[in-house]
Amino acid sequence: MYGTIRIERNPSCKTKPGQEENLGFGRHFTDHMFIMDYEEGQGWHDPRIIPYGPLSHDPAAMVFHYGQAVFEGLKAFRTDKEDIVLFRPDQNAKRLNRSCERLSMPALDEEFVVHAIQSLVRLDAEWVPRKEGSSLYIRPFVMATEAGLGVRASSRYSFIIIMSPVGAYYEEGLQPVNILVEGHFARAVQGGTGNAKVAGNYAASLNAQAVAKENNCAQVLWLDAIEKKYLEEVGSMNVFFKINGEVVTPSLSGSILEGITRKSIIHLLNEWGIPVKEQKIAIDDIVAAYENGTLEEAFGTGTAAVVSPIGSLLWQGKSMVINQGNIGELVQRLYDTITDIQFGRTSDTHNWLVSC
Structure with a gap:
C-alpha cells in the first residue's frame, strides 16, 4: 500500500547487552528504527x-x-525453538488507529x-534477548x-x-506490588482521551506517581474524575479483583484504555469457567x-508487566x-499461561502469536 520498505543498514552497530546484564x-x-511520513494530499509515504x-x-x-502524539507498546519473544514471535500485534494496530x-x-x-x-524485528533479530523472562519491547508512535x-x-x-530489549517491568519481578489509590489528581474523564493511548495521558499522571513513590508504592490506581468514587485503571495497567470467587474489572467507560492483555485475560477466565464481570466498581x-x-x-494486566499481583492498596x-x-x-496461573504462550512453551490454541 505504501510501497516497499527501503532499508539502510547501520554501519556502526552497537554492542548488545550481555545475557547477565x-x-x-x-x-x-x-x-x-522504522520511519514513514505523512503529508496532506500525498498520504503516508516513504517507508x-x-x-x-x-x-x-x-x-x-x-x-x-x-501534543498530537499517540503510541503503542508490544513485545517480540524468542521461543525455546529460537523462533521470534509477536503477541497479538493486530490488536495494537487497531488501537493505534483508534x-x-x-x-x-x-x-x-x-x-x-x-x-x-x-x-524491523527481523533486521534486529539478534537484539531479542535469550535470557529467561526477557523480551524485545516495541514502541510504535505517531506525532505531528x-x-x-x-x-x-x-x-x-x-x-x-523503535525497539528496546527489556527485562521485568518491575524490579521486584513477579512479586506483589503496593498501589496507591489516588483521591486527588485525575487522569482522564469520559469524553476526554482516557480510552486512547495518548502521550499526554501519561504526562498527567506524573505528579500522582511521585506521591506514590513517596509512599513506597509502585503505581497509582485512579478513581473516576467526577465522583472520585469508581475505580478506573492503574497507571500502566488495567486492574482486576477476585472477590468471593468472582473476578471483576472496571467496565470500559470511555476514560479507561482497552488493554490487549486485559482482553486476553478475560478470554482465558471465560474459557476456564471462572466468573468474570466488567462493571463499575466503587472503592468503598x-x-x-x-x-x-x-x-x-x-492484580494488574498490561504489555509491560503482563500480570502483576497487587500486594496492598x-x-x-x-x-x-x-x-x-x-x-x-x-494470578500465578494467568501469568504462567500468558507467558507460556508468548515464549512458545505451550500450544497457541488461540492464534495469538504472529511469526517474524
Missing part, C-alpha cells in the same frame, strides 16, 4: 528502516505545542503496521511534525517504531470486601494487605 525497561535501544539516531524537527513542530482518530490524526493501514514491525502555531490538526506526521466496595474477608486477590492513609501480601493462585 540487568536490562531494566527502556534503557537500551536497537541498531535500527524506511534506517540507523537508530536522533530526530530533527522544527521548533514549531505542532507535537511540541499541542488513538489516531481521537486526536484527528490520519489512519494507517493496519496490516502494513504489522508488516513494518515484523520487518508540521511547523506552525495555529491551534489545529497538523498536516504532516511521522510514524516511527473494595474496602468492604477487604474488611469482610472476601477480597481474595488483586493504600487508601486514605490505610494499607489494605491482600492475600497476606502473597501471589494468589489465580
Whole structure:
C-alpha cells in the first residue's frame, strides 16, 4: 500500500547487552528504527528502516505545542525453538488507529503496521534477548511534525517504531506490588482521551506517581474524575479483583484504555469457567470486601508487566494487605499461561502469536 520498505543498514552497530546484564525497561535501544511520513494530499509515504539516531524537527513542530502524539507498546519473544514471535500485534494496530482518530490524526493501514514491525524485528533479530523472562519491547508512535502555531490538526506526521530489549517491568519481578489509590489528581474523564493511548495521558499522571513513590508504592490506581468514587485503571495497567470467587474489572467507560492483555485475560477466565464481570466498581466496595474477608486477590494486566499481583492498596492513609501480601493462585496461573504462550512453551490454541 505504501510501497516497499527501503532499508539502510547501520554501519556502526552497537554492542548488545550481555545475557547477565540487568536490562531494566527502556534503557537500551536497537541498531535500527522504522520511519514513514505523512503529508496532506500525498498520504503516508516513504517507508524506511534506517540507523537508530536522533530526530530533527522544527521548533514549531505542532507535537511540541499541542501534543498530537499517540503510541503503542508490544513485545517480540524468542521461543525455546529460537523462533521470534509477536503477541497479538493486530490488536495494537487497531488501537493505534483508534488513538489516531481521537486526536484527528490520519489512519494507517493496519496490516502494513504489522508488516513494518515484523520487518524491523527481523533486521534486529539478534537484539531479542535469550535470557529467561526477557523480551524485545516495541514502541510504535505517531506525532505531528508540521511547523506552525495555529491551534489545529497538523498536516504532516511521522510514524516511527523503535525497539528496546527489556527485562521485568518491575524490579521486584513477579512479586506483589503496593498501589496507591489516588483521591486527588485525575487522569482522564469520559469524553476526554482516557480510552486512547495518548502521550499526554501519561504526562498527567506524573505528579500522582511521585506521591506514590513517596509512599513506597509502585503505581497509582485512579478513581473516576467526577465522583472520585469508581475505580478506573492503574497507571500502566488495567486492574482486576477476585472477590468471593468472582473476578471483576472496571467496565470500559470511555476514560479507561482497552488493554490487549486485559482482553486476553478475560478470554482465558471465560474459557476456564471462572466468573468474570466488567462493571463499575466503587472503592468503598473494595474496602468492604477487604474488611469482610472476601477480597481474595488483586492484580494488574498490561504489555509491560503482563500480570502483576497487587500486594496492598493504600487508601486514605490505610494499607489494605491482600492475600497476606502473597501471589494468589489465580494470578500465578494467568501469568504462567500468558507467558507460556508468548515464549512458545505451550500450544497457541488461540492464534495469538504472529511469526517474524
